[in-house]
Every structure is written in C-alpha cells, then in structure tokens.
Amino acid sequence: MSTMRAVQVVGYHQNLALTEVPIPEPTGPWDVVVRIGGAGVCRTDLHILEGQWAEKSGVQLPYTIGHENAGWVHAVGAAVTNVAEGDKVILHPLITCGLCRACRSGDDVHCEASAFPGIDTNGGYAEYLKTSARSVVKIDDALQPADVAALADAGLTAYHAAAKAARRLTPRDRCVVIGAGGLGHIGIQVLKALTPAELIVVDRNPDAVELAVSIGADQGIVADGNHMEKVLELTGGQGAEVVVDFVGEGGATGEGLRMLRRAGDYHVVGYGENLDVPTIDLISTETNIVGNLVGSYNDLCDLMILAARGAVTLHTAKYRLDDFQTAIDDLDAGRVRGRAILIP
Structure with missing residues (x-):
C-alpha cells in the first residue's frame, strides 16, 4: 500500500x-x-x-x-x-x-x-x-x-456572516467590522462586493487597518483605546446598524455591542469569550445577536x-x-x- x-x-x-x-x-x-x-x-x-x-x-x-x-x-x-x-x-x-x-x-x-x-x-x-x-x-x-x-x-465563514449582514444593509447604513486579519480581510471584500453600506473597520494592528482600507473599507480605525468614541462620532452618536465581530475575545464583544445602534444586528464570528448582556438592554434596544458558523x-x-x-x-x-x-x-x-x- x-x-x-x-x-x-x-x-x-x-x-x-x-x-x-x-x-x-x-x-x-x-x-x-x-x-x-x-x-x-x-x-x-x-x-x-x-x-x-x-x-x-x-x-x-x-x-x-x-x-x-x-x-x-x-x-x-x-x-x-x-x-x-x-x-x-x-x-x-x-x-x-x-x-x-x-x-x-x-x-x-x-x-x-x-x-x-x-x-x-x-x-x-x-x-x-x-x-x-x-x-x-x-x-x-x-x-x-x-x-x-x-x-x-475562513473565507466561507466570512462570506456566510457578510452575506447574512448584507441582507439588511442599505446605502444609508453603516457596518462596523471588528478584526481585519485572516477572516476579517475576506469579510471586508465580501461586504464591499455585496452591499452599498459604509464600512468602518476596527483592528489593533495598524498594518491590518491599512490593508483593510486598501481593499475597500471606507474608514479604518486603530483600536488604541479611543476607537469606541471614533466609531460613535462616525455614526452620528448612534452606533452602526450592523457590527460583524471577527474577534469575539479579549473584550471585543462588549465593545461591539456598545458600537451598535438601537435595533441593530451584532454578528458573532470569532469566538473565545462569553457575552454579558443585561436582558433589559436587549429588550429596550431590540438588539439581535446572531451566531455565525x-x-x-x-x-x-x-x-x-x-x-x-x-x-x-x-x-x-x-x-x-x-x-x-x-x-x-x-x-x-x-x-x-x-x-x-x-x-x-
């Protein structure tokens, strides 16, 4: 044999x-x-x-x-x-x-x-x-x-999440992508191909942010501690209609939910930590938390x-x-x- x-x-x-x-x-x-x-x-x-x-x-x-x-x-x-x-x-x-x-x-x-x-x-x-x-x-x-x-x-997971997110996004909407690494850099390109919404990308690594902007992100933000304020500023203080989180650990989920506007969709793709959401916040804002395999x-x-x-x-x-x-x-x-x- x-x-x-x-x-x-x-x-x-x-x-x-x-x-x-x-x-x-x-x-x-x-x-x-x-x-x-x-x-x-x-x-x-x-x-x-x-x-x-x-x-x-x-x-x-x-x-x-x-x-x-x-x-x-x-x-x-x-x-x-x-x-x-x-x-x-x-x-x-x-x-x-x-x-x-x-x-x-x-x-x-x-x-x-x-x-x-x-x-x-x-x-x-x-x-x-x-x-x-x-x-x-x-x-x-x-x-x-x-x-x-x-x-x-990686590409298929990113596509699946981006395609689900894109179904609700209109030209007036904003979509925050957390993480522009292996999955994120594919998700950004898919979102660019499927939706007219404005794409805001957040990553700790300045090189990853630079790559994100070069492949279609409308805004690139380095996660340096002031990134939450910058996202809120870019979204008129309201937060984004959709957040696609390709990190899912190290505090990303708490920040992701805070970047979301009322009745927004929070897509979890990366994993590693638990979500901690007061149920009163879920119902009062009508937040959708969506898992993506x-x-x-x-x-x-x-x-x-x-x-x-x-x-x-x-x-x-x-x-x-x-x-x-x-x-x-x-x-x-x-x-x-x-x-x-x-x-x-």
Missing part, C-alpha cells in the same frame, strides 16, 4: 507530528479522494491542540488535522458524476448526508449526520484527503488551489464566483508541509498577514 506524509495530532498540549500514513482510497460510491494543493492553517487548529474541541468532536487520536483544503481530484467512487480525475476543486469543509431536513433545505452545515475532516476525521495537512462528491466545488481555471484553500473555511455548499459556490471575478483575493503566506511547525508558531505569535497555507 502506498503511503503519504501527514501532519497529525498525537496528543493535546503537545506539538503536531509529521508521519507516514496510507493514501486514502475511495471505498464508498460517493467518495472523492483529492490530491492536496494547499491546506489553510487556522486559529481553530491552535484551539484543537489546546484541547478545546476534544469533547465536542470526540475524535480518536492520532488523526490528521486541517480543514481548509483545495487541490485536484485523484480518484472517485463508482457513483460520482460531478467531478472527474484531474479536476481542480475546493472542498466544502463538511461531508454531509444530503438526506436530512437541513441538507434538503440547502443548510447542509447543520446536517444531522456529518463528518468534518480536520476536526473529527482526517483532514488536509497531508498529500491526499478523502471527502465526498457533495463536498467538492470545481474552481475556475484561473484560480490555484494554494491561493484559494483558505476560502474553504461556516457557510453552506451554496455559499461556497457563490464565493468562488467572487474569487474568479477578482472581487475577493486572499493574502497568503505559504509554507512547505514539512514546515508546519513554523506556520503554527507564526500564526500563534500574530506574524501571519492574511492566511498561512501549507503546500505538500
């Missing part, structure tokens, strides 16, 4: 390990094996190593990590007709059943019988990955797997159209698969602009 290199979680609170494992083969009729062209390195991967997902995922160690994947179709099961060997594809992060109520509604993220490569089964920090026909999206010839891999999860298969198809048009481009830092530890360390230390990508 031929083998491949794979980066695996061998224990929580310890480093990932590079190992040799068998190359996956299609066993079921709908299986698709993909040769990985790029795998995104995500903050969730750091959370996995810290054991934050251990109970939720119930995964057996060791297993291969990595849930943002793109590449070329290597082999397909007997029933697969939507892709063929050699096709260039990006992978929806979930393997879904297609039969439950959520799947039938196109809300496949909430599938009742899903598997999640990189979280609860083998992922893409490897040379090959097994997924299903329902999870592969063919990508435009002009796009390269290593350039779009992180759109599979990753987007659906249809969201990914829409996002790939924006990518092919050049409306969404990913800023990436590329690493060889063997240099996975450097990529993880760089992400942890905040040295990555945009997204880190592993290339086998």
Whole structure:
C-alpha cells in the first residue's frame, strides 16, 4: 500500500507530528479522494491542540488535522458524476448526508449526520484527503488551489456572516467590522462586493487597518483605546446598524455591542469569550445577536464566483508541509498577514 506524509495530532498540549500514513482510497460510491494543493492553517487548529474541541468532536487520536483544503481530484467512487480525475476543486469543509431536513433545505452545515475532516476525521495537512462528491466545488481555471484553500473555511465563514449582514444593509447604513486579519480581510471584500453600506473597520494592528482600507473599507480605525468614541462620532452618536465581530475575545464583544445602534444586528464570528448582556438592554434596544458558523455548499459556490471575478483575493503566506511547525508558531505569535497555507 502506498503511503503519504501527514501532519497529525498525537496528543493535546503537545506539538503536531509529521508521519507516514496510507493514501486514502475511495471505498464508498460517493467518495472523492483529492490530491492536496494547499491546506489553510487556522486559529481553530491552535484551539484543537489546546484541547478545546476534544469533547465536542470526540475524535480518536492520532488523526490528521486541517480543514481548509483545495487541490485536484485523484480518484472517485463508482457513483460520482460531478467531478472527474484531474479536476481542480475546493472542498466544502463538511461531508454531509444530503438526506436530512437541513441538507434538503440547502443548510447542509447543520446536517444531522456529518463528518468534518480536520476536526473529527482526517483532514488536509497531508498529500491526499478523502471527502465526498457533495463536498467538492470545481474552481475556475484561473484560480490555484494554494491561493484559494483558505476560502474553504475562513473565507466561507466570512462570506456566510457578510452575506447574512448584507441582507439588511442599505446605502444609508453603516457596518462596523471588528478584526481585519485572516477572516476579517475576506469579510471586508465580501461586504464591499455585496452591499452599498459604509464600512468602518476596527483592528489593533495598524498594518491590518491599512490593508483593510486598501481593499475597500471606507474608514479604518486603530483600536488604541479611543476607537469606541471614533466609531460613535462616525455614526452620528448612534452606533452602526450592523457590527460583524471577527474577534469575539479579549473584550471585543462588549465593545461591539456598545458600537451598535438601537435595533441593530451584532454578528458573532470569532469566538473565545462569553457575552454579558443585561436582558433589559436587549429588550429596550431590540438588539439581535446572531451566531455565525461556516457557510453552506451554496455559499461556497457563490464565493468562488467572487474569487474568479477578482472581487475577493486572499493574502497568503505559504509554507512547505514539512514546515508546519513554523506556520503554527507564526500564526500563534500574530506574524501571519492574511492566511498561512501549507503546500505538500
């Protein structure tokens, strides 16, 4: 049996390990094996190593990590007709059943019988990955797997939240984006493509704010302690109709809610701390607090159209698969602009 290199979680609170494992083969009729062209390195991967997902995922160690994947179709099961060997594809992060109520509604993220490569089964920090026909999206010839891999999860999550936020935004409205890093810089481009509202971006890092303005933010504010006042000033003292929070920790949620106007929508995307909201404030202002998970298969198809048009481009830092530890360390230390990508 031929083998491949794979980066695996061998224990929580310890480093990932590079190992040799068998190359996956299609066993079921709908299986698709993909040769990985790029795998995104995500903050969730750091959370996995810290054991934050251990109970939720119930995964057996060791297993291969990595849930943002793109590449070329290597082999397909007997029933697969939507892709063929050699096709260039990006992978929806979930393997879904297609039969439950959520799947039938196109809300496949909430599938009742899903598997999640990189979280609860083998992922893409490897040379090959097994997924299903329902999870592969063919990508435009002009796009390269290593350039779009992180759109599979970071991009898809940002798209999902931005598309939900955009449904209520009009030209008179303002939308505050908290965090212009890996997810935020994609969310800003999606909002720019989907809504005429004014975009105000807040980030601690002056470089990230500069990037945000260069890719479409109307206002960039460095979170230096006076940022709340600046946002209120820009919104006539009222706050913004929508806040999309790509940080969700370190005090961002309290500030995010304070930047919101009455009857506003507060979208939570980044996570890490608890929300503390007096219920009297919720009812008196009619605030909507909206959770955002990753987007659906249809969201990914829409996002790939924006990518092919050049409306969404990913800023990436590329690493060889063997240099996975450097990529993880760089992400942890905040040295990555945009997204880190592993290339086998």
